[in-house]
Amino acid sequence: MRSTSPSYRGHRYPVEVISQCVWLYFRFPLSFREVEELMLQRGVIVSYETVRRWCVKFGQAYANGLRRRRPRPGEKWHLDEVFVRINGEPKYLWRAVDQDGNVLDILVQNRRDTAAAKRFFRRLMKKTRAVPRLVVTDKLRSYGAAHREVMPSVEHRSHKGLNNRAENSHQPTRQRERAMKGFRSVGAAQRFLSAFSGISTHFRPHRHLLAAPDHRAEMTIRFAIWDHVTGAVGVAATA
Numbered sequence: 001m002r003s004t005s006p007s008y009r010g011h012r013y014p015v016e017v018i019s020q021c022v023w024l025y026f027r028f029p030l031s032f033r034e035v036e037e038l039m040l041q042r043g044v045i046v047s048y049e050t051v052r053r054w055c056v057k058f059g060q061a062y063a064n065g066l067r068r069r070r071p072r073p074g075e076k077w078h079l080d081e082v083f084v085r086i087n088g089e090p091k092y093l094w095r096a097v098d099q100d101g102n103v104l105d106i107l108v109q110n111r112r113d114t115a116a117a118k119r120f121f122r123r124l125m126k127k128t129r130a131v132p133r134l135v136v137t138d139k140l141r142s143y144g145a146a147h148r149e150v151m152p153s154v155e156h157r158s159h160k161g162l163n164n165r166a167e168n169s170h171q172p173t174r175q176r177e178r179a180m181k182g183f184r185s186v187g188a189a190q191r192f193l194s195a196f197s198g199i200s201t202h203f204r205p206h207r208h209l210l211a212a213p214d215h216r217a218e219m220t221i222r223f224a225i226w227d228h229v230t231g232a233v234g235v236a237a238t239a
Helices: 015-027 032-041 048-068 114-128 141-150 164-169 171-179 186-202 212-230
Strands: 076-086 089-098 103-109 134-137 155-158
Touching (some): 015 032, 015 048, 015 186, 015 212, 048 212, 089 186, 134 141
Parallel strands (some): 134 155
Antiparallel strands (some): 076 089, 089 103
């Protein structure tokens, strides 16, 4: 696949430092100041504000690069919405994952009505460029109405017990939400979660299904993909 790594022109820090900071922030529940401290321990002096700018500029680009290297989404999609409080106001985070747990898309919206469901369905199909065989949701009636209008040929199963895949996918988001003490705005939440869902998921293989040697081998492959996406291939590691 042709490399589409972002441009680092004008940045005085090497790519391996930038990609390391972005990886630390999106992979682990760390603040920008904590990333600054970890890099200082490695002998790299970089301010937390610089780390923040790198995450804003490169986080989504890295996530997009990882998504382009994934196989086509599975034929069974799980959709769910969860309540989040942003700057004191109630919002809803809509999420879709396939049967393998890969996050297909997320969308922060003000409501959980039929219009919001239809908007998410259309965005999801446009982004994935695919139509599933089966959609699994909880019993929110908005899903049924949106399904009948947007994707009537797709089988729809509405049962809370069948949708654990999507509900479990919210757990890393909840963890980061607590670590960040909430999101400040809808735009900031959408930007962070869009990048987070692409990067964090890449480094979360199904650990409970893999023996230790298989897990290490899989992670080695995923780190190699990360190096290709960020453009760090062939660059010597910092001391």
